[in-house]
Amino acid sequence: MADQTTYTTDSYFETQERPASLDAEVSKVRDWVTTMKSRGKRIVLVTSGGTSVPLEKNMVRFLDNFSAGTRGATSAEYFLAHSYAVIFLHRQHSLLPFTRHYSHSTHPFLDLLQIDPVTSAISVDPSSTSDLLPILKRHLEVKEEGTLLSVPFVTVNEYLWLLKGVSEVMGGPNGIGRKGMFYLAAAVSDFFLPGTRMSEHKIQSGNGVATDSSVENGRLTLSMDQVPKILRPLVEEWTKEGYIVSFKLETDPSLLLPKSRAALSRYGHQLVIGNDLHRRKLEVVFVEPLAGGVAGEEGGKFKESWVRLGEGKKEIEEEIVEELVKRHTTWIDGGKV
Structure with missing residues (x-):
């Protein structure tokens, strides 16, 4: 079993794999921030949902938490109602602003629809119209205004790299300064398995195959490292003027x-x-x-x-x-x- 390593923020980003899509996502954020800034908007970065921790590079197994992103998605709607532009950094497939009202498990959208038996035309059940209409109208208004930018992540590593990249855009020389708020509602994992100590393929149920995981007598043993605390560099380096929550x-x-x-x-x-x-x-x-x-x-x-x-x-x-x-x-x- 490998010894655990204590990571600083710098050593984490020096050693952990940079997501392939990072540059494209950060470029998209930079262009959007420039547009919102030109319109005099306040911008809030809302982080939402849980972060997964892969146990293999070709991920089959992972550790997760219970967060569905309810607080983040709900708060994003209210920030939009207060005329903020919102960067929604969220766990893929977690709850989203507006569509959260019709979650696939608690209030399925298909239950709102009906089919005309003669024409087969699809329409909204009249009993649901009064609830759906204001949500749909607000969703379409925000879409037209372009004030909601969705940025997805899955793993804790993707989250950390994206948070750094987005924060440096908002807090950089061409950023938003004090008009930027950081609403850090995501449930971030406390521990992770470094890429150098991760199995390339699925951990087998026989003897151990990974540098940092083993299976013996039906028991899986893992040794994980602590995720570095990133609030300090966020405050002191990435966005010195942002209002951070x-x-x-x-x-x-x-x-x-x-x-x-x-x-x-x-x-x-x-x-x-x-x-x-x-x-x-x-x-x-x-x-x-x-x-x-x-x-x-x-x-x-x-x-x-x-x-x-x-x-x-x-x-x-x-x-x-x-x-x-x-x-x-x-x-x-x-x-x-």
């Missing part, structure tokens, strides 16, 4: 505030949104550096603001985005939030 998910409520404060102290960004796994659709907590305290300073002062699902609101993301837009406006104007 990260998420902290915990299952133990007593850890939520300490872990969120620790993330701000460690990385020095603007805001952590804390989520308790079982109440994340009802309430979240915004943790920010307090005016007079310094984010990134151990022992710095923080303020916490609870955001809860309001009466008459169906989705807490509406409340979250409304609060973020206010804070981003202050950031753009050069003030501390």
Whole structure:
């Protein structure tokens, strides 16, 4: 079994394979950002969905998490409603803005349709029209405006390379500066299997065939390395003026505030949104550096603001985005939030 390696962000990108489609995707983002900037748009990068961890280069088996991209897809819609242009960096086949309302498993789109028995013409069931119409209208408006750019990924390696590339575009000399927001809602894997220690082909159920995996007596053993924390280079190098929002998910409520404060102290960004796994659709907590305290300073002062699902609101993301837009406006104007 190979020894584990501790990766810095630099060493990760120096050693892990660059996705074949990276340059084309980043070029597409650069052209789109230039267009949105010329129109005076604020731009938010929304990351969404989970990241898979391949166990083989010719991937058959992989590790994954439960994220379907609900928060990211929902939030993207509300950012669009607030006139933001949205780069939607999402797990392929996870939920998307607008079409999320008709997921293949919970509310299949085909159930909305009917066939005329005489002409065989397809139409929407009248009972579904009132719900579908505003969603479809908004989807077509956004499509016409071109304010939603979809960028897919599958693996954690693809995600990290794309996040770096997109962030450098937004934060570069021809980027968007303080008008850029980073809403990092993707569920990023904590561990990965480096390419140099990965089996070329499918791991067999017999004896071990991979440098870093083995099967013995029916038991698969893996040795994985920790994914480097990329918030620091995002804050300090890739996009120094961007308004950066990260998420902290915990299952133990007593850890939520300490872990969120620790993330701000460690990385020095603007805001952590804390989520308790079982109440994340009802309430979240915004943790920010307090005016007079310094984010990134151990022992710095923080303020916490609870955001809860309001009466008459169906989705807490509406409340979250409304609060973020206010804070981003202050950031753009050069003030501390």
